[in-house]
Amino acid sequence: MRKVVLYIATSLDGYIAGEDDSLDWLFRVEGEGDNGYSEFYETVDTILMGRKTYDQVLILENGKFPYQNKKCYVFSHTITGSNENVEFVNGDIVSLVNEWKKQEGKNIWIEGGGELLHFFLKEKLVDEIRVTVAPAIIGKGIPLFKKGDYEMDLVLKGIKKYNQFVELQYEVK
Numbered sequence: 812m813r814k815v816v817l818y819i820a821t822s823l824d825g826y827i828a829g830e831d832d833s834l835d836w837l838f839r840v841e842g843e844g845d846n847g848y849s850e851f852y853e854t855v856d857t858i859l860m861g862r863k864t865y866d867q868v869l870i871l872e873n874g875k876f877p878y879q880n881k882k883c884y885v886f887s888h889t890i891t892g893s894n895e896n897v898e899f900v901n902g903d904i905v906s907l908v909n910e911w912k913k914q915e916g917k918n919i920w921i922e923g924g925g926e927l928l929h930f931f932l933k934e935k936l937v938d939e940i941r942v943t944v945a946p947a948i949i950g951k952g953i954p955l956f957k958k959g960d961y962e963m964d965l966v967l968k969g970i971k972k973y974n975q976f977v978e979l980q981y982e983v984k
């Protein structure tokens with residue numbers, strides 16, 4: 812069965828974006844090549860994101876959607892339907908994701924953000940976690956892991972260094 816993989820960048824103090832969705836702290840870091848991104852990108856054919864992440868992706872890419880060769884689902888309670896790039900989804904997410912996992916294909920990337928991820932973690936929908944840690948402490952913002960009633964035991968599968976970034980790869984037990 813294909814896996815749902817969280818692949819995300821975080822500050823050392825555990826934020827995926829600053830207040831006002833700022834990612835300046837991330838873009839300032841000197842990495843190496845594309846920090847393993849294209850290698851990871853080849854392993855997935857489906858991308859899941861929250862509606863706010865979708866909005867931010869479009870802002871960052873100046874309106875040009877960057878994942879045109881993948882099946883993309885945007886989770887939203889306020890938008891339905893689809894456009895040329897994404898399908899908006901809501902409802903019984905657990906069944907939906909388990910159905911996708913049973914289908915043939917490459918892995919499924921959960922891109923974020925924090926709110927959608929919180930739901931996925933609570934519902935135990937994530938199989939693998941790959942976190943790229945930026946050498947920055949930003950004090951406040953959107954946390955990678957929100958407080959909540961969930962616990963997960965992980966197995967460390969790998970560590971990679973891309974100049975100033977460290978990527979930690981875990982399997983969910």
Ligand SMILES: NC(=O)c1ccc[n+]([C@@H]2O[C@H](COP(=O)([O-])OP(=O)(O)OC[C@H]3O[C@@H](n4cnc5c(N)ncnc54)[C@H](OP(=O)(O)O)[C@@H]3O)[C@@H](O)[C@H]2O)c1
Nearest residue numbers: 820828832861862863864886887888889923924925926927
């Ligand atoms: N550092 C990184 O690698 C990284 C990666 C991804 C995102 N980010 C950042 O994270 C920020 C966005 O994160 P966020 O936590 O604010 O928002 P988010 O999780 O991206 O999106 C939240 C929205 O998703 C929808 N949603 C969430 N849970 C849902 C559910 N169970 N069912 C249906 N819809 C659901 C709702 O949309 P509606 O309001 O439309 O109902 C909700 O308002 C952005 O700044 C982005 O740049 C950073």
